[in-house]
Amino acid sequence: MADGLALHQVGVRFGGLTALDDVSLTVGPGEVVGVIGPNGAGKTTLFNVVCGFVTAHTGTLTLDGRPLRPRPHRLTRLGIARTLQGTGLFAGLTVLENVMAGASHTARTGLLPALLGLPRSDRDERRLREHAHAVLADLGITEYADAAPDTLPFAVRQRVALARALAARPRLLLLDEPAGGLGAEDVDTLAELIRQLPHRATDPCAVLLVEHHMDLVMAVCDRIVVLDFGRVVATGSPEAVREDPAVVDAYLGAAVDEAA
Numbered sequence: 263m264a265d266g267l268a269l270h271q272v273g274v275r276f277g278g279l280t281a282l283d284d285v286s287l288t289v290g291p292g293e294v295v296g297v298i299g300p301n302g303a304g305k306t307t308l309f310n311v312v313c314g315f316v317t318a319h320t321g322t323l324t325l326d327g328r329p330l331r332p333r334p335h336r337l338t339r340l341g342i343a344r345t346l347q348g349t350g351l352f353a354g355l356t357v358l359e360n361v362m363a364g365a366s367h368t369a370r371t372g373l374l375p376a377l378l379g380l381p382r383s384d385r386d387e388r389r390l391r392e393h394a395h396a397v398l399a400d401l402g403i404t405e406y407a408d409a410a411p412d413t414l415p416f417a418v419r420q421r422v423a424l425a426r427a428l429a430a431r432p433r434l435l436l437l438d439e440p441a442g443g444l445g446a447e448d449v450d451t452l453a454e455l456i457r458q459l460p461h462r463a464t465d466p467c468a469v470l471l472v473e474h475h476m477d478l479v480m481a482v483c484d485r486i487v488v489l490d491f492g493r494v495v496a497t498g499s500p501e502a503v504r505e506d507p508a509v510v511d512a513y514l515g516a517a518v519d520e521a522a
């Protein structure tokens with residue numbers, strides 16, 4: 263069975279409403295895969311299934327061929343990290359501390375030794391701090407290390423949220439609408455960053471990107487999965503998907519509905 267993440271015929275219902283129906287997709291190592299679709303197509307539900315916020319009623323998930331039953335608090339231990347809509351940064355912590363929190367599961371000592379200030383927790387903290395600094399440098403935001411997140415422009419906060427996710431050294435990064443609230447120039451910078459992720463010298467990772475922003479998806483994805491009414495209506499390269507009549511139909515239908 264293939265390496266990476268795979269969803270096999272996943273279905274989700276909310277009461278009488280079918281949010282996902284028979285959805286299959288894969289994200290292999292080194293791939294950037296995008297999920298797009300009009301409003302209500304099921305993108306957020308799919309993201310939530312992979313994060314473990316929503317349980318699939320039918321179908322299965324696998325990671326490297328092994329059954330995956332995601333739980334939000336256990337994702338990083340599986341090598342999966344995520345960013346959510348908005349930045350979700352801790353307001354009481356500095357940028358550096360937020361990024362350290364992203365990697366804290368790698369610390370060998372638990373909370374108690376840290377609170378008691380035991381030597382091993384000092385070593386752990388120094389290691390986390392150095393790693394967090396390296397990730398900030400990698401993303402070009404070292405200058406904000408000591409700042410409080412809520413004093414920073416939104417685009418920088420987004421980047422800090424990404425740094426926090428990357429600090430966990432994921433093999434797979436899940437991005438939920440990372441372009442939301444960004445201007446055109448910031449979207450271009452983000453696109454460049456996402457494209458690099460699978461090719462980084464240290465800790466390269468695959469990406470599953472759920473996103474409204476078509477230009478971003480077209481610019482960064484190797485493969486795009488198009489959802490409409492909870493079903494996959496097309497899968498392929500950006501070029502193939504752009505030309506696919508089912509995709510044009512899905513978006514045109516949505517545009518006509520909105521106009522009405």
Ligand SMILES: Nc1ncnc2c1ncn2[C@@H]1O[C@H](COP(=O)(O)OP(=O)(O)OP(=O)(O)O)[C@@H](O)[C@H]1O
Nearest residue numbers: 276279280281299300301302303304305306307308
């Ligand atoms: N917790 C829930 N309870 C009931 N219905 C839900 C719930 N979450 C989503 N839905 C419904 O499931 C369908 C898919 O919603 P979802 O949010 O996944 O779509 P989406 O593609 O992310 O939409 P958008 O682009 O507007 O964010 C919609 O009809 C939505 O109203």
